[in-house]
Each structure stands twice: as structure tokens, then as C-alpha cells.
Amino acid sequence: MRSLLLSRRDLDFLLHEWLDVGALTARERFAEHSRETFDAVLELSERVATEQFAPHNRTADLHEPEFDGERVHMIPEVAKALEAFAATGITAAGMDESVGGMQLPQTVAQACFLWFQAANVGTSAYPFLTIANANLLLAHGTPEQVETWVEPMLEGRYFGTMCLSEPQAGSSLADITTRAEPRDDGTYRLSGNKMWISGGDHDLSENIVHLVLAKVPGGPAGVKGISLFIVPKFLADGQRNDVSLAGVNHKMGFRGTVNTLLNFGEGRHTPGGEAGAVGYLVGEEGRGLALMFHMMNEARVGVGGNAAALGYTGYLHALDYARTRTQGRPPTAKSGPPVAIIEHPDVARMLLAQKSYAEGAVALILYCARLLDDERTGATEVDRARAHLLLDTLTPIAKSWPSQWCLAANDLAIQVHGGYGYTREYAVEQFWRDNRLNMIHEGTHGIQGLDLLGRKVVLHDGAGLRLLLDTITGTVDAARAAGLDDHADALAAAVARTGEVTAALWAAGDPAVTLANSSTYLEAVGHVVVAWMWLEQLVAAAGREGDFYDGKRAAGGYFFRHELPRTGPQFALLESLDRSTLDVRPEWF
């Protein structure tokens, strides 16, 4: 039976026929690896995701974590699944052997992660937040911090969180008010409230390692005053730290992930006889936001992965339903038995759209992972810098595009199911609810737009955008060589428009009007990027025969005919420097 989570055939195409992960084994870091080790870990991921994660996806939705005022209660399947996950060692898939890691290429690790995200996005959040947390500390923590906090995370004994938002400060981190007061022994005492903390409290692990943004009194105002601290639930000596759970949020979806309001330093516990949450500075004071972006950028691509995986599994569920559900006849046949609904062009349209969104999004996420590998292990400094810049430029798109369009895919998966898809007897309505979070957390859609248009495309005098467009042009050339001229021409035109329109937006000389158009810009460039991902796949599939490759050509062709043209009016609007949203006055609403 085909998996309804992801297509292993497609992953193999993307990893081997397209991204050539085999070539990475020539690099010293990955020398111990081979196609066999990659296959083994992918098979293990599929098996554990299928057997331990997928079966309680609905159960966890129906029985969300409950807070009784003291502790969080959740269904036992979550802990069991996380034990199985820890046993796979995938927590440290990409990390150094020196810390017990597998030293897998990120591209392969990311493909493994997708299985768990597709199977159960709520349960998978616990280890994935932990991995991002550990990666930050591996990069910026002291050896002692790594030994004390990271190693138990990699063993699956401790879990990690990221604590940025506060009730009054979500998107605007400059306004956080959590305070960290230094003590003579080099530690800090933190006090304040943190909101939207996923995995903020539970009994799933021996300890929870919070990474917390806070301000040291007397420091500079705004983001320059923000520092980063390790604040564990239990101190190394076993004392309970002064971090307490103030409440859990009741979400529409993503319910398996407990989401909390945490109070730091309210005096419920008194470690060392003193109220205040003990914290350990990571890096230097005032560098907190920069360090947190190490984790945040990884988390943003991870959010894109969540969305892509949900879009993919929704598509496979809809496909399975469309193959088996019979209803109606073709317009040319007035009688005869009902046909499988996949035979109806409008159902095929909804499946093609889902396929083009989900496979396009997964391609983008794996491409970003491949860039991370090149950033870390590229042959030359220039290669590594190039990969870093391109990944940095693509990150807001890798976060936002799957969040928007794989949500649209899940909407279509419901529609394919008709009334059944609207009931909780079928899986797809949950995917849609779960996926809706992805446009919000780790920086809203609007924040991604500002990041792309306001930062990424202007940094280094526009080098990131130039690199992106040059790289896409390389694909256009390859597509021409492969005889894909129509698509090559369409993408070349879109590249030219992207360059022209970006220049026009910034030539206005009025950042307010430029930035007022940033969401539209994000969406237009996102579609260009995913058209590029499709052309990359079509080049890899060129000359190959069989249903799988015909399917790639059909979905890619669909994207070029039905989707890429949406950017036409978007670019025209951007070029007009539209002032609609800037000039409207609050009292007109």
C-alpha cells in the first residue's frame, strides 16, 4: 500500500535525481555516508513516523493537553512516540559525531524530518524545537553549556523551547519587558511573562531548556538591549527553577503541541533561597536577537517544512479518496456506471493544484537544506558565502510560500472529499486547521514580506536578489538546453520582471510606500521561486519516461499555466507603487 504521508519515490527523485546528495559523500564531513546509510535513515523515519506518530495524530487533536493548575496532562501516545523518536538518533542527525551526531547532510536530515511532520505535526514539534535549540547552543554556547544542556537534549532526555514573545510584544520584540538582573556569580535572575511558548511545560522529558530573550536593566533601548539566556526548568543540581506555567492556549489546530504562557521569576520557586528564574547568558549581552536568529532562521525553514508536509499528506489523502470514491459520469456519458471522481477534470484540477503546491514546497525546503549543506561544507569560501547569501534571501519565502499554498492545498483536499472532508471522520479537515498556524508563528506572513523586501533584497547593495535571479537564470539556460523552451521563456520573463519591479519599488524614494506593498511582493516573488523549483524538477525529469515523470511534467506544466501567470497583475500593482493601504484612514473603516 502506498503511504499517505509522503511519496518515497518523490523524495528519492528529489534527493538523488535532482539534488544529487550522493555527491555530498565526497566531502570529508559526510565521507562515512553512502546511498545505503541515507536509505536506511529514510526508511527508519518512514517506519517510526508511520507506526508511532501517525496513529495518534487525530487522538491528540481530540484530546489536547490539559492544565490542571499544577501540571500538563496529555495522551500517553505522545511520550511513547517521542521515546521511539529519541531511539532513532535522528535528534542529532545533522550534528557532529563528537557530540554523538550522525553527521548526515542536512538535505537528508530534512527529508527525514518531513516524515514526522507529515505524520503528526503536533508531536513532531517537541523534537524539532529541541534540535533548533541545540543547534543554537552548539554554535554559540560555551563547552560547559553544551555539556550540561545540549548533550541531554541530543539523547532525548531534555527538550528545548524558544521564548521570544510576550503578551504585549509578539511581532515587535523591541518591546519585550522581561528583565534579567546580573548576579555576582555570573548568573542572572529573570522575571517576566512569555507568551506562545510551544512545549513550555509538560512531563515528557526530564528537563526543559528554555532559550529566553530578556533585557538587562540599564542596557540600551530597543533590540540592542536584548540578551539571550538559558533558563532550565530544573537547575543542574535538580532544584526547581522559578519558571511556572501560567496557562495553556486553546488552539484551533496544532493541538498536540502544548502552547503556554510562562511566568519567569514570580517567586513560586526559590532556587538557592531566592526568587527569580536563574538564567545563564549565551554569548554576549545585547547580542540576544542576533543569536536567536540563528534558531529563528532554522525554525522558519522548519515552519515551511511543517506546511509542506501537511500539504503533501493532504494531497495523498485526497488522491486516495479520488481514486476510490465513485460519483457521476463524464459530461459526454449520460448513462453507464458512476466513475471514480479522479476522472472528472475539476477533481483532476484540484489534485494537480495540490501536487504542484505540495511537491513544489517540498522541493523548496529540500533545496534550502542543500544550501545549508553547501554553506557548511562547500568546497570554497566563495561557494559557502554564496550558499549562505542565497539561503538567507530564500528564507522568508521558504517560510511563507508553503504556509500559504499548502494551506490552499489542504483546502482543496477538503473540497475533493466533498461533505465527508468537512467531517472529523476524515483526516483532511485537521490538516487544514493544523496548517493555518504556519502563516502566523515564527514571524507572521507580513513580517516575512518586510524581511524580504525591506531587508533581504537591499542588503549588500542587492547582492542577495542578484544572486537569486542569476541562479534562476542558470536554470532557465539548463531548461533551454533540455528543450523546455516555453517554460524557460516564461520563467526568464518572470525573472526580468522581478528585477525591474524591485528596482521600481526602491526607486520611489519613499520607504513607506515601498514597504506598504511588501506582502504582495513576497507572494509574487514566492510564485517565481516555486516556478523555478518546478523548472529545476522538469530539467531533472527531462528525457525520462514513465508515469512518475509524466506526473512531474503535468504538475509542473500546471504550475506554469495556472499559477505563474498570477504574478502578472501582482507585478503591475507593485510597479504602480500602490498607495491604497497607506492612504486609507482608520476612521474610514
Add this chain to the structure above:
Amino acid sequence: MRSLLLSRRDLDFLLHEWLDVGALTARERFAEHSRETFDAVLELSERVATEQFAPHNRTADLHEPEFDGERVHMIPEVAKALEAFAATGITAAGMDESVGGMQLPQTVAQACFLWFQAANVGTSAYPFLTIANANLLLAHGTPEQVETWVEPMLEGRYFGTMCLSEPQAGSSLADITTRAEPRDDGTYRLSGNKMWISGGDHDLSENIVHLVLAKVPGGPAGVKGISLFIVPKFLADGQRNDVSLAGVNHKMGFRGTVNTLLNFGEGRHTPGGEAGAVGYLVGEEGRGLALMFHMMNEARVGVGGNAAALGYTGYLHALDYARTRTQGRPPTAKSGPPVAIIEHPDVARMLLAQKSYAEGAVALILYCARLLDDERTGATEVDRARAHLLLDTLTPIAKSWPSQWCLAANDLAIQVHGGYGYTREYAVEQFWRDNRLNMIHEGTHGIQGLDLLGRKVVLHDGAGLRLLLDTITGTVDAARAAGLDDHADALAAAVARTGEVTAALWAAGDPAVTLANSSTYLEAVGHVVVAWMWLEQLVAAAGREGDFYDGKRAAGGYFFRHELPRTGPQFALLESLDRSTLDVRPEWF
């Protein structure tokens, strides 16, 4: 305090400054009415919706109807609200005085209904299904049927349902298998299973009047063999009929409306000592589907009303949040206190989009109601025929456009709220879940596309489409006269494209390829129609000053700049007679 359900100011604008409902009082049927009676019933609707419907909207979502194997249990607030509704007399708002009706214009009645739909779409479904049921029987039932079944419905003592779908036959009604066997006394005995029956069983009313599609054995195959029957839960003499509740569906949203699987004639009850559900034929045998379309067309506009009302209340909730929530600063201000988020252009964009969708959708629904008034009471036969044809052509759009775009509005309402909008502590996530049903029930989105492109625009040699485009052109002329040349030009161009593209689609000579493009056609023409609704409003607002009118101009301008241009690539795709969805083969997925 401003209502968060709808804007009475906007309704007054639409009803009086635009649709001139006052002029209807010159017609004999409405001669007893006046601005005062209209205002009174609108105020009553707002009050009862606000006081009796809105307060239990979330409660009904959290505590959906439960079936214990014998009876359906629901929260008591529903029955209380429905008693209050019955007491208003609005059930019979549009009906003849001879049956106890108010003889209100449909335009005003529709505006009243919107208050209840905005307040609590789940509870409002019971009376609105009842009204549609009663209207069908008033038009096609015998005087005895009207007396026995309709009058108690109008008094609020009986409720009504429509029973079309079966587990194996949803969109494809030709395949229903419910049988109706004639008896010598002129009654029938029905047996079969009906799926997705809203309000199919409950204790809210003394009786439930099911309108059931079934086939008389020996009749023609397909839709010509379908007849329509009244099948009450209790017969007139009080005996329990052989209709039993087999189960309730557990939906993602719209939970307040119990949705059921009903078994007819399974022998659980034996009226008159015999198994089989007693049914009474409505009209003639074999005319069932045609008669049901009387109810279905009304229900389709009603679904558009549901969607529009949900979009509208979601918009007002988001607006309220955006005015009060502070976060961040304008890009030009690095310091200073946080501003209300409505000051951020990207939030203003999301509010403008919602305003343009919700107000555009409500305008379309009221315009359709006005056409119904003209169809019934227009001065001349030509006027009435014209109104009938235009309404018939617009019905698939009135159903589909609000369902799609007011769902998009609810999505944006969540986004404006950020993380809070994703929690059940705020109202907007429920609106989004509730609204998702509207693209599915009463004919899916795909069915509406086939209805528009495959039936409505070809019927009578294209007269419906010509009338629509001529009518829009009339608005274009009025807009030019009002100095709205830019918008007039844009809409005139869209009208021309609609005509050209429709001709190109049908000139292909291959209905299969034409109809494979029907959803895209539906969506493109839908946007043209709503741009027209906006231009109508802008003409009505022309020359008027003040925030309200400036708001109309801002939202209308937004629709013309950001939305109407989406149709450009859609029309180009249609004109290309795209075969993507027709040529893809099932094995390629």
C-alpha cells in the same frame, strides 16, 4: 458600541441609497409598508440576533448536538433563540398576508436574515431551511398540504428539511436509490437512506417536515425518474412515521446545526400498522428535481448569505481588534509608543480586503433579493422575465463567490489577530471553520461552475449572459456620468473580455474541454460581477462626503486595483482552452 455582527449604517446605504427599497412601497404588494416598517423589522432582527443568537454561538460550537442512539441532545439556548425568532414573525417575512406573512420585500427580509446568519450561522439554519421548505410548498403544494404542513412551519411549531443526498449520491442526484411505492389511497411509502440532512432530527419543534427526493419504481432512469415527497416525522394524526435517525455527522464547523443520516422505511416505526415512511407527493411524479430547484435556488443564495454574513462579522471583529491592539511602530519611527495595528499598512491591507469582500458579497446577496422582488412584482411581464433571467444567471455566483472570498476574509481576520486569532478565546477561528462548509453544501463549487458555464450562459441562446453584460454596461455608463472613468473603463474592459472568452470557450466545439475550465470561469466572472457590485456602490456614493463614503471609495478602489486584475490571467487561460486538467491521466498522480 458598534455592533460586531453587521453595520446597520451599511445596510441602510445598500437598501435605501443604492437599491431604493422605498420605491417598492409604490407596488401594490408592499403598499402597507414604509421606511418605518422596514426600520422596525431591521431593528428587531438586530436585537434578537444580538441578544438571543450571538451569545450561544461559541457554546454551540463547543457542545455540538449529541445522539444517544434515541434522541439528539443540544444546548438549551438553541430552542430559546428559536422561540424568540418565531415570536418575531420573520419566518413569514416575505410571505403573503393570507398565510400570516408580513409581505415584506425580499430585499428587506434578506437584510433581516443576515443579522441572524452573522450572529449564529448554526442556529439560523433551522428557520432558514424551514422558510425555503415552506416557500416550495406554497408554490407547488396543494391547499391541503399548505394548511397541514406550511402553516405550522410559519408559526414556528414545525421545522423543515431538504433531503436530496444519499451516501453514494451527493453531487450526482441521478443516482439516488430511495424508493417511493404508491399506495391505493394516493400516499406513498418511502424507503432509503438520506445523508447530510441538516436539521434532520431534534426536539426543537413539534414536528419536522422533510422534503424528500425519491424514485417511484418503474419510472424513467436518471433525473426524470425523481419525484418529490413530503415525509413528516409525525403524521397529521400524531403517529410516528417510519423515519429514523441513523447517526449524526461530526463536522469541523457549523456545529450548531445537527447534520444527520436518516433512514426512511427501515421498519422502526409502523404507521398504520405497516413499515415504510408515509410520503405525500408534491406536484407530479417525475418533476421532483425541478421542484426541488425552487428550494435549491433559494438555498444557494442563502448559502451566499451565510458566507457573506460570516465574512462581514469576521471583518468587524478584526477591525475592532486592529483598533485596540497596539504593536510596533511605523517604519519611519524607530522609537515612541507602540501604535494601534490598524496604522500598519499591511494590517490596513487585510482590513481593506475583508471590507471589499464582505461588503461586496452582501451587496450581491441584496441585489439578488431585489431581483427576486422584481421577478415577483415588477411592473411589466418584461421586467419580471428580465429579473428572473438575471437572477437565474447570477445564482451560481451568488452562491460561490461569497463562499470563496468571505472564507478568504475570515482567513485574513485570523491573520489580523495573529496568534490570538488562532485560539478559541477569540471568535474568528470559528467563523473560518463555519464558513468552510459553504463551498460544499447546496452544490459544490465545481457544480456551480458547471451550472454557470454549462447551463446558465448557454440557455436561451446566451440570453442570460447578454443580459448580465448589458446590465453591467448600464452601470459602466452611470459611472462615467458620475466621473468614475477609471473604474468604468476597467469594468467595461472586463465585460468585453467576459463576452469574448465565453464565445471562445464555446467556439471550441468540444464541450469536454470547455467544461474542464468551468471553475476558473466561475471565479473570473465572479470577480467581474463583484467589481460591478462595487461600481454600483461607488455610483451611489458619488458626490457624498464623510468617512462612510470615503470608506466605500477606499474599499471599492482596493477591489479595482488589487482584485479585478486577477481576472487577466484567468481569462487568458480560459481563452487558451487549457487542457491540463483534461489530459492528465489518473496514473500520473
